[in-house]
Amino acid sequence: EIVMTQSPATLSVSPGERATLSCRASQSVSSNLAWYQQKPGQAPRLLIYGASTRATGVPARFSGSGSGTEFTLTISSLQSEDFAVYYCQQYNNWPLTFGPGTKVDIK
Amino acid sequence: EMQLLESGGGLVQPGGSLRLSCAASGFIFSNYAMSWVRQAPGKGLEWVSSISGAGIGTYYADSVKGRFTISRDNSKNTLYLEKNSLRAEDTAVYYCVTVGSGWSFGVWGKGTTVTVSS
Numbered sequence: 067e068i069v070m071t072q073s074p075a076t077l078s079v080s081p082g083e084r085a086t087l088s089c090r091a092s093q094s095v096s097s098n099l100a101w102y103q104q105k106p107g108q109a110p111r112l113l114i115y116g117a118s119t120r121a122t123g124v125p126a127r128f129s130g131s132g133s134g135t136e137f138t139l140t141i142s143s144l145q146s147e148d149f150a151v152y153y154c155q156q157y158n159n160w161p162l163t164f165g166p167g168t169k170v171d172i173k
Numbered sequence: 174e175m176q177l178l179e180s181g182g183g184l185v186q187p188g189g190s191l192r193l194s195c196a197a198s199g200f201i202f203s204n205y206a207m208s209w210v211r212q213a214p215g216k217g218l219e220w221v222s223s224i225s226g227a228g229i230g231t232y233y234a235d236s237v238k239g240r241f242t243i244s245r246d247n248s249k250n251t252l253y254l255e256k257n258s259l260r261a262e263d264t265a266v267y268y269c270v271t272v273g274s275g276w277s278f279g280v281w282g283k284g285t286t287v288t289v290s291s
Contacts, residue, residue, distance in 0.1 A: 121273075
């Protein structure tokens with residue numbers, strides 16, 4: 067099983083600042099990596115797939131990068147609606163696995 | 174608009190059974206592989222099971238293999254998850270999800286809550 071880790075567990079950021087979230091896979095997942103955003107009481111929402119392709123309707127301030135075992139989600143200028151938990155997920159191998167999440171909260 | 178509506182959750186005793194359903198609308202259901210993803214209270218996301226568009230290929234997490242069965246009825250645009258031998262650790266919100274690019278998860282339902290407790 068591919069183990070996904072995310073850092074930091076919590077990221078405190080002021081509105082308008084840049085946020086950088088990291089995701090690491092225990093073995094290569096190529097570019098088969100997705101990012102999701104989950105707000106309290108809501109279902110997750112797909113942000114990025116293929117490591118760097120934004121899903122339909124996702125604002126351009128969200129960008130993904132990386133391949134192999136190291137990945138990054140960058141939010142260029144945090145808006146109030148971006149404070150949430152972010153999960154990465156690999157879909158290169160079965161079983162499909164998620165990281166534990168990074169909570170982005172208001173500084 | 175693609176929509177997914179789960180149902181069938183509730184309170185069940187350990188060892189009991191439950192069947193979840195997910196009604197799909199707004200897209201050609203048979204064109205999409207589908208999945209179930211769950212989230213225990215206060216915890217992260219866990220993939221449970223996936224099924225191909227035609228229903229031929231099925232995949233399970235080790236934690237549910239042999240106890241859960243995923244299926245679909247493309248004539249009814251409905252996805253199912255039959256859950257047997259339920260355990261306390263199966264307590265979670267269960268989300269029905271379309272499979273997007275690769276095996277990423279594109280569209281999510283609002284979820285249905287399953288509580289396993291005596």
